[in-house]
Amino acid sequence: MMTESPGSSAASSRIADALRADILDGSIPPGQRLRQEDIAERLGGSRLPVREALRMLAAEGLVQIEPNKGARVPFLDPGEVETLYRMRERLEPLALVESMAKLGPAEMAEIEAIQRRIEEGVDVSEFLVLDREFHMATYTGCSDEHLMSSVMRLWNATQHYRRAFMSFTGPGRAWIVNAEHRLLMEAIERQDPDDAELYLLGHIRRTRKELVRHPEIFSTD
Amino acid sequence: MMTESPGSSAASSRIADALRADILDGSIPPGQRLRQEDIAERLGGSRLPVREALRMLAAEGLVQIEPNKGARVPFLDPGEVETLYRMRERLEPLALVESMAKLGPAEMAEIEAIQRRIEEGVDVSEFLVLDREFHMATYTGCSDEHLMSSVMRLWNATQHYRRAFMSFTGPGRAWIVNAEHRLLMEAIERQDPDDAELYLLGHIRRTRKELVRHPEIFSTD
DNA sequence: GTGGCACAAATTGGATCCATTAACAACCGA
DNA sequence: TCGGTTGTTAATGGATCCAATTTGTGCCAC
Numbered sequence: 001m002m003t004e005s006p007g008s009s010a011a012s013s014r015i016a017d018a019l020r021a022d023i024l025d026g027s028i029p030p031g032q033r034l035r036q037e038d039i040a041e042r043l044g045g046s047r048l049p050v051r052e053a054l055r056m057l058a059a060e061g062l063v064q065i066e067p068n069k070g071a072r073v074p075f076l077d078p079g080e081v082e083t084l085y086r087m088r089e090r091l092e093p094l095a096l097v098e099s100m101a102k103l104g105p106a107e108m109a110e111i112e113a114i115q116r117r118i119e120e121g122v123d124v125s126e127f128l129v130l131d132r133e134f135h136m137a138t139y140t141g142c143s144d145e146h147l148m149s150s151v152m153r154l155w156n157a158t159q160h161y162r163r164a165f166m167s168f169t170g171p172g173r174a175w176i177v178n179a180e181h182r183l184l185m186e187a188i189e190r191q192d193p194d195d196a197e198l199y200l201l202g203h204i205r206r207t208r209k210e211l212v213r214h215p216e217i218f219s220t221d
Numbered sequence: 222m223m224t225e226s227p228g229s230s231a232a233s234s235r236i237a238d239a240l241r242a243d244i245l246d247g248s249i250p251p252g253q254r255l256r257q258e259d260i261a262e263r264l265g266g267s268r269l270p271v272r273e274a275l276r277m278l279a280a281e282g283l284v285q286i287e288p289n290k291g292a293r294v295p296f297l298d299p300g301e302v303e304t305l306y307r308m309r310e311r312l313e314p315l316a317l318v319e320s321m322a323k324l325g326p327a328e329m330a331e332i333e334a335i336q337r338r339i340e341e342g343v344d345v346s347e348f349l350v351l352d353r354e355f356h357m358a359t360y361t362g363c364s365d366e367h368l369m370s371s372v373m374r375l376w377n378a379t380q381h382y383r384r385a386f387m388s389f390t391g392p393g394r395a396w397i398v399n400a401e402h403r404l405l406m407e408a409i410e411r412q413d414p415d416d417a418e419l420y421l422l423g424h425i426r427r428t429r430k431e432l433v434r435h436p437e438i439f440s441t442d
Numbered sequence: 443g444t445g446g447c448a449c450a451a452a453t454t455g456g457a458t459c460c461a462t463t464a465a466c467a468a469c470c471g472a
Numbered sequence: 473t474c475g476g477t478t479g480t481t482a483a484t485g486g487a488t489c490c491a492a493t494t495t496g497t498g499c500c501a502c
Binding site: 009011012045046048049067068069101192 | 464
Binding site: 010150 | 282289378
């Protein structure tokens with residue numbers, strides 16, 4: 001599961017989901033233009049649902065639409081990504097606290113299973129998927145639509161730069177992520193909101209600091 | 222100024238702006254259905270740009286779209302509004318800190334002018350506009366699009382319940398708002414991020430607590 | 443009198459067609 | 473040879489038309 005937008009008719013949502021998946025997995029990189037006709041032909045349907053899908057993605061920040069010039073995946077500068085991470089640092093602990101109390105044994109087992117798969121050693125694209133699944137699993141108890149869609153937007157908007165960072169640095173410092181995940185899981189199991197919030201904040205903040213230390217990620221080539 | 226969405230062609234944006242203004246000023250209350258044909262006829266144009274405008278508003282959380290059933294302004298329950306305010310408490314101090322350093326004498330004068338107009342005594346609808354202008358004026362130095370659009374979304378989504386609260390309780394405790402605004406302005410003028418963040422957090426948190434103490438605001442009649 | 447079923451009206455979703463605008467290229471002039 | 477201009481092309485924006493789904497209504501049976 002990545003994201004889904006059920007708030008629309010079949011075609012628009014289906015096309016938006018497909019485009020979102022393509023953008024998130026890197027098939028459509030920043031800077032690439034999205035021609036309505038190409039998408040309509042590739043995914044089936046006419047240009048109309050494509051236009052609606054592009055509006056939805058634009059509202060999520062995944063594409064930029066300029067009047068009479070079309071849609072393209074936007075480049076983000078280091079400052080924007082840093083701010084997006086600072087937003088994550090403040091919103092995700094809130095989602096976690098709202099979620100924690102409702103996480104039962106089944107959910108905890110699922111979280112642990114995901115973390116075990118991460119520790120078994122995975123490549124970059126697998127890690128990106130599993131890391132996302134791990135954190136989203138810790139938020140499943142949060143039923144607030146606004147908060148969760150905001151969190152999802154922040155993950156989506158920064159996904160490309162997270163991948164670029166991982167591809168560049170390699171898995172050398174994977175143990176740090178695992179240690180942070182383990183501490184986070186332990187605090188959740190203890191049902192300790194303060195510690196859980198603290199570990200999560202530290203986890204995101206450390207990632208932000210590592211990201212801004214690698215400006216080569218943002219080179220446009 | 223309320224909000225504007227320049228990221229689209231003329232008609233879609235124009236219609237979205239008009240609908241947004243109508244929803245925010247209460248002309249279109251929660252629960253009301255939005256028929257595409259009516260909107261197209263009322264605002265000019267065909268149904269196509271109306272549909273795109275509704276998608277944009279749906280992404281902002283201002284309307285809800287159900288497949289084959291149309292769009293309507295959603296009701297929010299007390300829990301949702303409380304979470305939206307908790308999100309404000311965390312995001313707006315961030316926007317303020319990013320903005321503060323770039324606020325010059327001209328901006329400070331504008332902020333003070335708005336606050337003076339609030340203190341001169343205004344009715345409910347004027348207060349809603351001026352209070353919004355006041356806070357947005359303190360954020361003008363924040364150039365981050367993602368952060369500001371998130372802040373705007375939070376204000377928009379809670380606007381109706383803020384008005385309901387003000388209409389219900391009356392201006393009896395207006396002096397609290399003025400005191401908080403004055404303290405906030407003073408901290409900004411001192412260029413003290415810690416104090417500014419603290420006063421802003423307190424301001425939003427107090428409002429949240431007052432809101433949740435009045436569940437009659439959420440009655441659906 | 444009430445519940446269910448079927449039909450009809452209304453509304454949304456999708457496709458095709460036309461207008462408008464921006465990008466691109468060729469051409470003319472200096 | 474370079475710059476400006478103009479015409480052509482391609483892509484987006486908008487309008488109208490048709491299909492599919494939902495909802496309301498009326499009728500019939502029980």
